[in-house]
Amino acid sequence: MLTLPCPFCGERDETEFVNGGPTKPPRPDITVTNSEWIDWLTVPINPIGYVEEKWWHAKGCGAWFTIKRHTVTHDIAKLDG
């Protein structure tokens, strides 16, 4: 079981969180083409390596936050920028 760094509550047990999948680019506005919309909606990144992903601290402060996690080792690295 992972421990996850909540930006408000610190390191907490995975059971307190809900995974929200890899971080997507911002939601496109209505001017994008259908295929751009479908790509945004349905093509999640799934690398072997670091992935930025969303977690919800459901049984804690309620924050949705982003972490950068290695999908093999579960190492949690600093976010870019």
Added chain:
Amino acid sequence: MTSSPLRFQTGGHINRDKPIEFEFNGKIYTGFDGDTLASALLANGIFLTARSFKYHRPRGVMGAGVEEPSCLVELLGVHAAGNHAATKVELRTGLRAKSVNCWPSPNFDLLSINQFFSRLLPAGFYYKTFMWPNWHLFETSIRRAAGLAAAPDERIPDHRYETRWWYGDVIVVGAGPCGLLAAMMASRSGARVMIVDDHREAGGHLRASRMIINGNPALDWVAAIVEELDANPEVTRLQDAIAWGYRESNQLMITERNPLEDHVFQRGWKARANRVILATGAIERNLIFANNDRPGVMLASAVQRYANEYAVMPGRRAVIFTNNSSAYELAHDLRSLGIDVAGIVDSRPSSAIGVEQQGLDMPLFAEHQVMTAHGGKKVQAVTIRDKNGVTTRLNCDLLALSGGWNPAVHLFSQSRGTLAYDADLASFVPDKPSQQVICVGAAAGQMNLAFAIVETAALTSSCLQNQGFTVAAVATPELSTITDYNIHPLWKVDGLRPGDKAFIDIQNDVTLDDIGLAMREGFDTVEHVKRYTTAGMGIDQGKIGNVNVIGNMAEASNKTPGEIGTTTFRSPFTPVDFGSIAGQRSGEVVLPFRHTPITKWNKAQGAVMYEAGARWQRPGYFPVAGETMQNAINREAEAVRYGVGVYDGSPLGKFDISGRDAAAFIDLLYTNDFSDLEIGMGRYGIMLSEDGMILDDGVTFKLAENHYFMSTSTGYADLVFRHMEYILQVERPSWQVWITPITSQWCNATICGPKARDVLVALGTSVDISAEAFPFMALREGIVADMPARICRVSFTGEVSFEINVWPRHAEAMWHRIMEAGAPLGILPIGSETSHVLRVEKGFLSLGHEVDGTVDPFDLGMGWIMSRTKMHAIGRRSVDIRRESGKPRRELIGLLPDSNGELIPEGAPITPNGDRVASEGFVSACVWSVVKQRVIALGLLLNGRARIGQTVFIRDREKTIKAIVTKPCFHDPQGHRLRG
């Protein structure tokens, strides 16, 4: 005090002052405190303890610990449990056990006839033979023949479990010499330490050996360290505890058996540390020759443990068969104990045999191998063979094997560390770690204890220093003679003939022939061979046999064992009681029910309680004496249609939404327009997920500018909350909106029916409740029955409804007032069954019935809810893209089935002409309608709206039911009644 013929009068670490009686296969025996069931059985001369899994061959104890493949027992009575290795069952007063997999007894087993048909039962036999017409025809009888012990039927009252969490700096797994040294160093450095060991007492291999440390028995050194550790409050020492799982973020799953506290049977620990030190030791392999499974054939390390730890000698004349130097330690011990050794059969050439043989005055057969073991229910002799094929027969009643040692890399591998094949060791060793873990001692592949101790001290020191601890130098203990480990791998003996029963996996009855067969049939990876032959499965997970499988696969395919690789090591390391994982979370507290303040009243009224969504307990219906369920539902439904009813709507999901951007937020969430909503009014909305499917529906009222009161379906309230928070925090972080879940802050009683208004009058209210002043879909705040209330005019029944929302502390009082005020009007409480009937009559949709994650509003005939001015609303774009394809969709329809008054199960498929072909729709709900006085149903049907008036066919198992397609509304389609 009883003494048994195979027990030494002195020695060992058992307590001879505490004899313990136990039962095995119906007979009473005596052992001592400190025994395991296996050691006590051996001491009593019980060698035939089990029958094998497939061939029902006689089997006895082979190992002395977690590696035991064959002596599995079922525990009875207060200790009832399924397949336990007898080597890990502590002898306790009242212990009752029986052999598994034999009937009526291991000595006279009726299915032992299988061993004579063994040539007909090769690997994959069941897969190949019992395919036609259907495996399930054969499954029951095969499982009975092959079965292991039965799990207890009932909860054992004495089996109480609990869970503990532990956090610290270092966890050491294994309290052998290296583990103890590491724990001692960590303890002295000031770290918070846990040390976990699966044995009842610390010491590991030292308990099984006659080693001298610093001039004294090794256990004196152990006792001193244990005393020092126990004196430090920062050290937690768990004995008789197995670390069986290595999880992410350095978490270990541990089951502690027999904790000291009387009230706990087992304790599950979830322990997490910055560093884990694995000192898990090594597990001995067996050797592959004919009849290597006979009772009396044992691992050399096990014989040594029985002799030294339990003072039991499981034979009078032993042969030792080895391919490495470690078994000589046993030879020296047997010599000291005065046991007759018929010979050491060493497959290594004489030149490889070193100092280990010094001082042994017993026959040594170098470059010899054991061909076969003789004897049926106990080994009586062995035939050995030299390199030229010359055979000799040696009489013996005990054959001790050592096929080399495998570092116990299980936990390291579970931590996702990689393994490498070490040719000098002829086994797999830890390679690259993936977490903060180090391996020390034999677990790291260092089989020489003297070196292992020095290396452990160095590794532990740097591990602690990396965490900022100051480590003082420790005195390295001085050991009595230690020889270097030397092994010449022998994956199988030479000259085996086809048909020889040379077992590579004792527990699963997998022979060397089976591995060869699997490879000839094209299963050439170790994972496939495992699955096809079952080698390495079962209770022991191939702890003594797996590397032999790999070695033999490598030999047969001219590869190295490293190229073959290992199968995946998964948790649990040893079998674990589910109870120890669940801890206190059993029965009703696993997922507690949620109750409204009315639950007690509902139960007192004799309501049949249901679980509604999100674990709410709700009344299903309120039967009066002798009434059927259908009659109760009809009575309740008629009350609402023709009089008045009331239901407890408190579980409905409720949210308070406020803030500068609240209006824009609601507009983004729902597909229809809320911007023109007036204060005090509400609107029904459908919320989509971004893929354009319906997520939820409900009514949202505007309380004030930028302040809304949203209701959601009961079961999806949590999901909607998560959805809304995601939109707000991730997609619109600059918006100022506050979402407050208030499901439990507002309880509600919904009064519904033509006489609902009369009840409200009788209750007394400050609100003008005339239809003109308080129209449908309006909200008013005021006093009802002397209590502050928020009244909503919404309707899920199709009749006039007043949803009286009050604070939870008033809910029960309000409920009683309503029942009193409504009594003269014949008010009835109604349950969820009746709500369901009423909503089906009206064609109101229900999440989980009509809405199953594959429908959009157009499918439900609710295209009007998709505002053309709100193309940006969540899910809108996806709905449009999908509909552009023009593919036919399943649409909501009503059904009038010709079912002679019988209800059709939900989910029954609608198929073309009622044929057994792919469905074109399904029945989503079916009820007896009190207004239509017939069975009605809702369903989703391909192009359904265009087929109104047509006949379709519903399949209910073997029946076909005709039904006429109608509009999905059977009562008051104009909605006059609910607006009244």
